[in-house]
Amino acid sequence: MFSVTVRDHMMIAHSFRGEVFGPAQRLHGATYVVDATFRRPELDADNLVVDIGRAAEQLHAVLGELSYRNLDELPEFTGVNTSTEALARVVADRLADRIGSGALGEQARGLTGIAVTLHESHIAWASYERSL
């Protein structure tokens, strides 16, 4: 199995609901350093997993929908705890949609899996992985 990973980041504000979150119930924020991993069992005709330039570009576009925003104010997150693990899934699902719509190129349709890791600090990170 082959994989390629590209890294980017986003900076957001948000708050959590639930006693388990302690002081993180207050409005605060995070930088998420985001690693998006693309997987396939065999390389394409160019000997690639994916066009890395396009992969980076699409990851940047997905993060651009969230970055420099207060997630509490985005309609899609109403009543949702935007935990690091939940956001990892949001990013992975949006990348999967873009792969499906051809935004990463025709050859990217050969991808079979995707994983997204969000690093919230030097001592904590979360991932979500799924098939395509």
Place this chain on the structure above:
Amino acid sequence: MFSVTVRDHMMIAHSFRGEVFGPAQRLHGATYVVDATFRRPELDADNLVVDIGRAAEQLHAVLGELSYRNLDELPEFTGVNTSTEALARVVADRLADRIGSGALGEQARGLTGIAVTLHESHIAWASYERSL
């Protein structure tokens, strides 16, 4: 599949038995930077893999049982080579026990797997992963 990872460290002394270890047969030591990864297929009611505060706290407690010690003198390691990979299992199994006993909270009982990586230097690390 979702995962959350927390990082901590421990500093220990030990020695190895067996020619394969060369100079590491002498009493020496290591800092292990430890990554503990918790996995589950679906998020809990708070949209979490695990309460990250509790996860960090329990990892710290497990490492506290070993840190600032000479492992050669601990009864549980008599006659055992405390290699990085063997210690990864010790930490993972002790975390699994704590999950089982409820120390990470009731919701943590939904965890299905755990992985522990011990970084012994910038150029070498070892991991152990198991189901729960």
Place this chain on the structure above:
Amino acid sequence: MFSVTVRDHMMIAHSFRGEVFGPAQRLHGATYVVDATFRRPELDADNLVVDIGRAAEQLHAVLGELSYRNLDELPEFTGVNTSTEALARVVADRLADRIGSGALGEQARGLTGIAVTLHESHIAWASYERSL
């Protein structure tokens, strides 16, 4: 010249005023991974720059005053752009005050300089250094 550095982090929300900030004029947030460096020309009686446990504890306390907060709502930042570089100075000055008041121990009074670096992402960081 000797130095010792300890690392911790804080997670905050804020916004900026001024066209130069572009989308960062919106309420967003950041994780700052914070490195606090303590300097002195000669070691103390224990062969140390500073008691590293106390240094870490005081850095954690200083960051605790800001973490999990919206900096726009804190009185001390009214009308102030809380840029990464400006926050580096805030942290350094507050640590300097604590050193002056003896919170890092009597021997820490031998420190002659301090530097604070805030990493806002994997591709950007800012520092402030001053004498004591």
Place this chain on the structure above:
Amino acid sequence: MFSVTVRDHMMIAHSFRGEVFGPAQRLHGATYVVDATFRRPELDADNLVVDIGRAAEQLHAVLGELSYRNLDELPEFTGVNTSTEALARVVADRLADRIGSGALGEQARGLTGIAVTLHESHIAWASYERSL
């Protein structure tokens, strides 16, 4: 499942063929920081996944066959795009051959899998994993 990883690097020149590569069609180069991971379900008689000294030595030997070279001039890469993902497989397969020939020791024959990651920059890396 246990694993041990060792890190080393190589510095090479190469060029790519295909419009997808844009400016990387020109002769350029890369430092690949290479992580080689060795896996097995149970530890050997020394409580190890693999003799880490030998593993590092063999990885260094494999990388030495490629490092400080222009890959475009090596016969084995004639007509081949030496993408990061393709090179990850080359390194993994060569390590697998060495394991098979006993270069990592008799006990290394208990290894069941190998994974190789090549980091081409701080924002991009590729992996290949296979069974043994």
Place this chain on the structure above:
Amino acid sequence: MFSVTVRDHMMIAHSFRGEVFGPAQRLHGATYVVDATFRRPELDADNLVVDIGRAAEQLHAVLGELSYRNLDELPEFTGVNTSTEALARVVADRLADRIGSGALGEQARGLTGIAVTLHESHIAWASYERSL
């Protein structure tokens, strides 16, 4: 003293002349992860060292002049060993020129120093620093 650092990278081919370089006399290549640090004693009117967006943009432009190229073929490096330390100076001097010409904005004229670090691998890097 304040500073802000931005990170980017370039991928180049080159060779060295001189026995001291051993196998690096052959055509090979490198990824340089590049950190550019901008310094000034007091912050500007926006509470900044420099507009970080512009700093990143200008660093990217400077690296773009070298990236995906064989440095041996560039006229400005004829007869020059493009060592990591020598390239650090090239990047720093070109950034200094751009600051002087106003490309980083009028406020960037208040900068008093610059430092550039090129990481050639996980175990080696070189820097050049100068005043403005």
Place this chain on the structure above:
Amino acid sequence: MFSVTVRDHMMIAHSFRGEVFGPAQRLHGATYVVDATFRRPELDADNLVVDIGRAAEQLHAVLGELSYRNLDELPEFTGVNTSTEALARVVADRLADRIGSGALGEQARGLTGIAVTLHESHIAWASYERSL
């Protein structure tokens, strides 16, 4: 001013004397990831700060005198707290001696300063710098 840094590591056991050290008064150990920085105002005839191969080799030799040892048993550390900062000086002074004796080559006599950083974990490190 130019500099070149090389990274290596050592693994040692030791204990500390003094209440300030708390549990670190017990025999324990550490991995020190060691960065040795060499400085000079102008490059040598090969356009280098120092022959990086020789620098790495001499750093490795200096660390080899300490690695895989219990520092409490080495005569040169009798009655000495081998704190991270104190060890940074030991490594720097030994490298300075080797530079003085010509072990890094004749051209290395043009070096004017050296700095050594020992990373004891992902959250703490210490440095010592001196002129030559």
